[in-house]
Every structure is written in structure tokens, then in C-alpha cells.
Amino acid sequence: MELDIVSLSRFQFALTALYHFLFVPLTLGLSMLLAIMETVYVMTGRPIWRQMTQFWGVLFGINFVMGVATGIVMEFQFGMNWSYYSHYVGDIFGAPLAIEGLMAFFLEATFVGLFFFGWDRMSKVGHLITTWAVALGSNFSALWILIANGWMQNPVGAVFNVQTMRMEIGSFFDVLFNPVAQAKFVHTVSAGYVTASIFVLGVSAWYLLKGRAPEIAKRSMTVAASFGLAASLSVVVLGDESGYLANEHQKMKLAAMEAMWETEPAPAGFTVFGFPDQKTRETHFAIHIPMVMGLIATRSLDTEIPGIKELVDGTYGHIRRGILAYDALTQIRALPRGETVPEELKASFEDNGRWLGYALLLKRYVDDPRLATDEQIAKAAWDTVPNVPTMFWSFRIMVALGFYFILLTATFFILSARHQLDRRRWLLRVALFSIPLPWIAAELGWIVAEVGRQPWSIEGILPTAVAVSSLGVTTLLITIAGFALIYTVLIVIEVGLMLRAIRKGPEGMDDHGPETAPAPSASATVVAAE
């Protein structure tokens, strides 16, 4: 990595965002599982379900505060490290973030304290409402942040304002109902549900292996396996939807994911394996399955998917029109205030304005894009290709894990339906060792989404390289070191406390004494039947 401001700012954002997302998926999913468990408690009146809610609630709490602590950083970092970005798109991008605060964060954060402190202060139903408020709050927050992120991938409903030199909102409706955002939202929350399900499944499996708290462990596994199965099916289906939408809005991302250098005749094959080489622009040792890619991306047999080289060829034209737009814009802005804009300048900007971002790609090489040489234009055109090997492999591992989660949760769903959860110890071990996998999948998912968006911070509109703040390299090194230090210390402490709480276990969790003695094992049947 080069030590320039852009690389360092990207590194810091990636570091803090990926770290933050270690905690988010578990919060999303576990809050739902808590709400489900407590609902069963309120409906059946069986104290064991309350005990389960409280036990998983302890683990939820440890995870939740880490999400809160690292989330503040995210809210502030756009302004700190990406000040031109904040100016350029704040009119659109800021709104979902503010609404997230109003609609989601207040809800989850105000009620999460009551979740822990309110058990003895309110009615059963009152507490259940509290738990659902937390779950809804965290899921709403995912909705709004993904509307914001979806807009970065597919910037609909926005227009450039020449006077303010920024993007401004054209249609808030389009921003809200951006298909990319909707698909991402369901895909991401489902990923969170899978994460929590496999976490609960794995930890419960450990209790069964140790012969501890079997009643709680089995019930937890039943909930986790059913919820997890539904979620992992949804995660894969919506992932497919994302692929389809990527072909509509981010063709280059799709081509990079597939390491598809050349345009292939429709329907294109899917490369299962291979070593993409960014330098020679080919994929070594590729193994193809015919037709599959074309079906996924176009849902048809005769639509062509353009390859990387063809897409880059198209970019030259975009850059040249972007330069025309930049020229018109500069001339318009240089006019004395109040003077009418000459018609030909107006017309030129109206014609070419949507390609303005492509001229800004040249800013990496030349301060005034109008002075760019052919060589610089060629470089900028090839810059539009994200890192292909990273995309190719991240995507494949993520998808493979997605299918594995379906298999795993389906297996335990069947075991649970047959009351055989504790019969096969090797399967319990598989569940235990699967705990880290959803996190890997989730982080890779973000890598595919965000590396795949490069070199843009806003697809087609604002290149990452011009979005940064004018900070010093030393300053950035200080904060990167600071974040790395405190985040490392905290993750060690957090994992330590999690393990402690798990070892301590759910036994004696409830402070309501005799009432909570384990229910007779026959009730497992009842639960499974529910």
C-alpha cells in the first residue's frame, strides 16, 4: 500500500467499517432471536423461555455495546476523512443517516437499557414490547444505512447543481425505493439473522457436547435452526437479486466478480475456479460451467454480458464527454455573478453533465482534466476496473459459505424436528466450529460490494480519489494507529468476556428461583411442534 492520503483514508475506513461490522450482524440477528424467544415466553408462560432470553441477552449486551462504541466512529468519519464527499453528496446521503438516528437509533438505544434493567419493573407484555422495540430499532437502522449505501452503488434521484457544485436531491422517492438498496437491505439483515442463528446453534452445540443445560440448548437450537434456515435461503436469493441488479447498474462490478475479461456469447458461462491476473488481463486455469452466469445476471438465454475489456473501451467515450462537461462547468462558474449563461455552454453541460464524474477520474493524474493526455485518459479508463482477483475470490468464498449455511441449518432443522439434536456428536462439533464462518461471509460481502465499487465512492459520479479530506499523512497514521490499538485491545477483552459468559452458562440465569427449574424434557416435543 502506498502511503498517500487516499490509500490511508481508504484503509482507515475499511478498518473501522469492517471492525464495526463484526458486531452489527450479531446485533441484528440476536435481537430478533431474543424477541422470538421472549414472545414464546409470554405466549406459553414457560419460565425456561425467559431464562433463555436473559442468557442470550447477556451475550447480546456485550456485543451490542461494541457495536455502539464503533458505530459513533462511522457517523463521524465521513466528515473527518471524506470532506469533499460530504460536501458533494451530503444533500442526499446525509438524509438517510439523520433519519436513521431519528427512527432507528433512538428506538433501539432507548429501549436496550430497559431490556436489561426492566425485567422486574414492568409487566410481561411491557417487557416484550421493549425487546421488540430493540429488534425493530436495529433492523430499521440497517434499512436506512443501506438506503444510503445503495445510493452510493446506484445514485438515483439526484441532480448536479452548478451553483453549489454538488449533487442535490431530485426525487427522494427514488432514493428511498432504490431497487439496489431494497435488495441490499434484505440481503444484509438476512446475513445478520444467519450469523446470530449459527452463533446460537454453535454455542448450544457446545453445551450439548458438555452435557450442560440440555433443555435450554435444544430449544435454542430449534429456534436458531428454523430461523437460520429461512434466513440463509433469503440471503442467497437476495444475493442473486443483487447480482441481477449489478448487471443493470454496475456492469463492471459483475464483470470483475466473474473475472470476465472478454464479452462472451450469451448465455455466458460461470467460472467456478481460476486465477485472475490483473496485469495480463486473463484468468489462468479457469474452469467454466456453461450458461449459468448468463442466467443469473440476465435471467435470459440471449442477453450478452459485457466483459471487462469491452466496458473499458466504452469508458473512453465517457471520459471525453466528461471533459466537455468539466469545461462547460468551469466556464459557467467563472462567469461574473448575475450574468446570463451563454446558450452553447448551457447546452454542452446539459448534454454531457452526467459524465462529469468521468472527468474527475483524471484528477489523479492532472489537476485540470481538460489538459489530460491520451495516455492519462487510457490510465483513467483502466482505473475503472476494480481489483479482479479480490473480487473473484471474495465472491466465490461468500457464495460457497452461503450454500453451506443452508445445508447446516437445514440439517439441524431436520434433527430438531426428529428430536435427535444430541444424537450425533460430530454434527454438534461441526456446528461449534462453524461459528466464525458467517462473519467471514459477511465481511467478504462488504469487500465485494465496496471494492467492486472502486474507483468510485459514488458510482459514476464521484471518484474516491477526489472525495478525501485534505489531511496530512502523519495525521492519518496517528489515527490509524490509535484505532488499531484501541480496537485490538477491545476485541481481546470482548471475546474474553463472551467466552466467560458462555462458560458461566445459562444455569442460574434467572433470579426467580424455583419457578425456573428446568421443565420436563417432554416439553421439547411441544416446542418442536410449535
Add this chain to the structure above:
Amino acid sequence: MILHELIDYPTLRVIWWVLLGVILIGFAAMDGFDLGTGILLPFVARDDIERRVVINTVGPVWEGNQVWLILGGGAIFAAWPQLYAVSFSGFYLAMFAILFALILRPVGFKFRSKRESATWRSAWDWALFIGGFVPALIFGVAIGNTLQGVPFRIDNEMRIFYDGTFFGLLNPFALLCGLVSVAMLTMHGAAWLALKTQGPVRERSVRYGRLAAIATIVLFALGGVGVWLLVNGYSITSPIDPAGPSNPLLKEVARSQHAWFANYAAHPWTLIAPALGFLGPLLVLVLIGSKREILTLLSGFVTMFGIISTVGVSMFPFILPSSEQPNASLTVWDTSSSHVTLFIMLVTTVIFLPIILAYTSWVYSILRGKVTARQIEGGGHAY
């Protein structure tokens, strides 16, 4: 969208200037007593159980309170994008220090009592102190620098350049403002602890609360004197178009002494802001220790309102003046989001803010009453 024409652009800008104040005051009033409690923690609570009592007074509510800060970040981003861009990148290392301190707080509350070790617990107590003190100080320092103007410039393509240094922020006047902030939040925290605790912890909180109230009055007065003697204010000298485009480079700005007092001369009723800034701490001084505990806490709210709106009123229409390129100063008339965005955000706020206030009050009413050592030793859910 035609709906947004219901409210004209200049009015929306003023409304969002007021809402910016509401959010900052909301943050200071709500998260303020959490921060103040953190600052007081090592001093009002001597042994472990006392410390747990103090921590548990804010234990169930700090998360919700902190959202005021997050909302502040989001709302500034949405309504005042350039303010967000300039201030957060300009105060970069100061912001980082705040973030560092604020990262310690959530985990401090949650993790502290999960282990028995005295070293462990005392380390987290100090983390909570830092988590309260550092943000309180730096927010005040940032306000102090804002009043003096900040060395940033904006180029023709609206790129922002900041030419100050971190240590430049720590000038005497700014530090004075930092102390005002620490004093008022400490006072507010003491008023909260007087409401939520009893016995020795409460007595000590009352004593510290009185000191902090006196300090708030004295330091706030000194701040006023400082602005009069040391700080050059700013004023717009070119014609103003309140509905003009959000481009800060289109106006002319002059610096002059006493310019920050012009609004009070023109509209004497605005003197109510500094008056409340003195009345609030005075009321706390008189009331703290009495049985009117809620009234004391409300006097803390009055203090936050008075002091923060004093800053706002003094500077209006300026939000963030530039000392390096005064014409690029950010003002209410040329820094906001577009007309449509301001309108959408206003509608959202008008819908959600009352709902938030309603459920927040409900949660506080459920959690009302003193926190005692017995509750903590008895219940498994306490921090």
C-alpha cells in the same frame, strides 16, 4: 415535488438553525448528565459499591442519551453538509480524541462489573472519567475556536483546506470555553446524582455540584468578558440573499471587535439567552441538596439552553467563520442543504421527535426512583 414550496427556503434555513441548536442542547441536556456523572465518578464514589451505584444511575439510559450526539452528526450532515465537512475534517485530531474517549464509555459501563478484580474495575472507572471529561472539554474548546473563527479556506471547486494545527486549537480563550463546558456538565451530572442517589454519594455530589455551579457562573462571565476583549467577531458586509445558493464564496465578510454583540443591540430580547445562562446555574446552586431534585435537574437543562443559545445568538447568521478567508465563512444563508432536503428532513423531524420524546419519558418514568446498593447487590442485571 411541489410540497416543499409550503415553507420558503430562508424560513427553512432559520428553522434548521434552530433545530441545530435544539439537537446540541438536547445532547448537552441528556448526554450531558451522563458525561458529568463520568467526570464525578472517581470523586463522589469512594468504594466499589458506591461506584456501582453511580454507574447504575446512568446504566439504563446512557445509550439512548448518546444518540443525541449521533443524531447531531447525522443532522448536521443532512442539513448543513459543508459545516459537517469543514468542522469534522478541520478539527480532525480533536474529533479523534473525542471518538477515542467515547469508545471507552459504552464498553466501560458494560464491562466494568463483569470481573471482580479491583485493578480491572479501577481501570474502567478511569476510562469512564476520561470518557466524560475529554468530550466535555473538547466540545467546549471547539465552540471557543468557532467563536474566534477557524483557519480554513475553500477553493473554486468547493474543496476544503484546513491550515490550522491541533495545538492551535488549544489557545487560552478556547480552553476557557472548554472549562465552561466541563463546569456546566459536571454541575448537570451532580444534579442528576442528587436525584438518583442517597447517603454519602448524594452529599458529595451536592458539594461538587455547588462548586461546579459557581464555576459555571464565573467561567461563563469570564467567557463573555473574553469575547468582548479578545475576540473579533464577524459580519456580512455585502447584500444578503437568504434564498441564494449554498455557496459560501459569494459574500463579503468583515472582522471587527464587538461584532458578536451586534445581535443583542439590535434585538435586546435575545439577551434572555445569556440571562438564562446565569439563571440556570444560580438556581442549581440554590436548589441542589434540597428536596426539589427534579427542579434542580431542570435548572441544569436551563443552563444548557442558556449557554448554548448564547453562542448561537451571538454568532447568527454565522455558523462557522473562517479566520483565514473570512468571505468563505459558513453562514445560515449559504451553507445549508437544498430546499427539498431541508423540507423532507423537517417533516421527518416533526414526525419522529415527539415520538422519541414520548417513549423516552416513558422509559424514564419506569426507571424513576433512587438507585441503591441493595438493588445492585440483589439484581443480576446491574452494571
